Amino acid sequence: MTYTYSGVELEERTCPHCGEELSPWIAPPESGWGVIVVCNNNKCPHYVGSDCDIVNKRDDSNLGCRYAENPDNKYTPFNLLAWTR
Numbered sequence: 001m002t003y004t005y006s007g008v009e010l011e012e013r014t015c016p017h018c019g020e021e022l023s024p025w026i027a028p029p030e031s032g033w034g035v036i037v038v039c040n041n042n043k044c045p046h047y048v049g050s051d052c053d054i055v056n057k058r059d060d061s062n063l064g065c066r067y068a069e070n071p072d073n074k075y076t077p078f079n080l081l082a083w084t085r
């Protein structure tokens, strides 16, 4: 199944870590991405674990990594750095 978001045709994708549907998100222009799809589940084990490498990550930082895929690049998975609350 595909759907259209902001003029971009996207596949319906689910997170391999938690099974949630990935939500489309328009990346900031400076990122060089267009529309990407992101797992926004705050209980996602990938996100909670945040075991990806964060440069200069400190224990008191509130950065985590959400699972994301880039439709412009054959839905290649990557870690989206995100603020946690």
Ligand SMILES: [Zn+2]
Pocket (backbone or CB within 6 Å): 015, 016, 017, 018, 019, 020, 039, 040, 041, 044, 045, 046, 067
């Ligand atoms: Zn997930």
